[in-house]
Amino acid sequence: MQKALPVIALLAAAQPALAAEVNLYSYRQPELLAPLTEAFTKATGIEVNVAYLSDGMVERLQAEGDRSPADLVFTVDVSRLAAIVHAGVTQPVTSPVLEANVPAQYHAPDGSWWGLTTRARIVYASKDRVDPSEVTSYEDLADPKWRGRLCTRSGTHPYNVALAAAHLYHHDEETTKAWLEGLKANLARKPQGNDRAQVKAIWSGECDIALGNTYYMGQMLSDDEQKEWAEAVNVLFPVFEDGGTHENISGVAMTKSAPNRDNALKMMEFLTSPEAQEIYAHANFEYPVAPGSEADDLVKSWGSYEADPVNLMALADRRADALRLIEEVDYDG
Numbered sequence: 511m512q513k514a515l516p517v518i519a520l521l522a523a524a525q526p527a528l529a530a531e532v533n534l535y536s537y538r539q540p541e542l543l544a545p546l547t548e549a550f551t552k553a554t555g556i557e558v559n560v561a562y563l564s565d566g567m568v569e570r571l572q573a574e575g576d577r578s579p580a581d582l583v584f585t586v587d588v589s590r591l592a593a594i595v596h597a598g599v600t601q602p603v604t605s606p607v608l609e610a611n612v613p614a615q616y617h618a619p620d621g622s623w624w625g626l627t628t629r630a631r632i633v634y635a636s637k638d639r640v641d642p643s644e645v646t647s648y649e650d651l652a653d654p655k656w657r658g659r660l661c662t663r664s665g666t667h668p669y670n671v672a673l674a675a676a677h678l679y680h681h682d683e684e685t686t687k688a689w690l691e692g693l694k695a696n697l698a699r700k701p702q703g704n705d706r707a708q709v710k711a712i713w714s715g716e717c718d719i720a721l722g723n724t725y726y727m728g729q730m731l732s733d734d735e736q737k738e739w740a741e742a743v744n745v746l747f748p749v750f751e752d753g754g755t756h757e758n759i760s761g762v763a764m765t766k767s768a769p770n771r772d773n774a775l776k777m778m779e780f781l782t783s784p785e786a787q788e789i790y791a792h793a794n795f796e797y798p799v800a801p802g803s804e805a806d807d808l809v810k811s812w813g814s815y816e817a818d819p820v821n822l823m824a825l826a827d828r829r830a831d832a833l834r835l836i837e838e839v840d841y842d843g
């Protein structure tokens with residue numbers, strides 16, 4: 511990931527003092543954001559300056575206070591968005607355009623963050639060793655029929671914590687804990703590596719099913735070495751028994767200090783427009799959220815799913831409890 515620009519460099523990179531501009535702090539990578547910022551500047555004439563951060567965004571915004579040059583912050587994972595909001599460094603914002611383009615479950619009720627793209631956490635299953643009909647619900651992944659056949663990354667990774675939080679939304683603590691114990695008992699090896707490493711392990715025969723995010727299928731298929739791994743698996747969409755498929759989001763929030771508030775709102779509206787939504791979603795094989803916008807053909811080829819109908823804020827609220835349960839069962843141990 512690119513290193514953060516110091517604030518001085520960010521300001522120096524800005525156009526002459528009176529030029530229309532908007533300043534972003536982003537945890538998302540340059541290759542994902544650049545096509546969007548270019549399209550926005552082309553459409554509006556507003557210059558976009560981006561500081562790419564790998565961590566410390568909240569601390570930086572708090573330290574800069576009212577003098578922060580940042581107008582908008584970008585990140586993935588609703589818990590991260592919620593943490594930024596809870597730190598008091600953002601302001602709620604809404605508009606008829608935002609309301610029309612972003613379904614209610616993908617934004618904070620008060621407008622303090624807005625989802626821009628979604629990704630589902632799904633099951634990668636061996637084409638050779640798993641009949642697609644065998645993968646049904648998230649609950650079923652704890653069934654002893656999968657003993658020694660499951661691979662996942664660390665239980666404490668935000669993607670898995672969010673999934674456990676979703677389980678906790680649908681069940682009580684005792685049930686979620688038992689589910690986590692069941693998943694652990696089914697592991698073919700200790701949790702390790704990233705999502706793609708689990709697909710590699712299916713390809714090499716170490717396990718038969720794995721948890722992973724949808725867009726990694728697109729990333730693997732675009733990579734000479736990883737293509738083989740991807741071709742060894744099916745993308746299957748489990749559901750919660752009384753819900754749908756677990757999603758998470760990438761999103762945007764406006765900073766409290768936003769020196770270029772009007773331009774920042776224009777950018778948020780642009781980002782939720784179907785045109786920009788498709789650019790953003792295609793850049794990382796994600797799903798756009800705006801009605802009338804479509805995912806990439808490759809993404810659509812994996813099949814469609816019913817999203818779990820839960821406001822993602824309800825998952826952020828359960829994050830700490832989910833993490834505690836993951837630690838209690840010593841998932842990674």
Ligand SMILES: [Fe+2]
Pocket residue numbers: 723
């Ligand atoms: Fe990821």
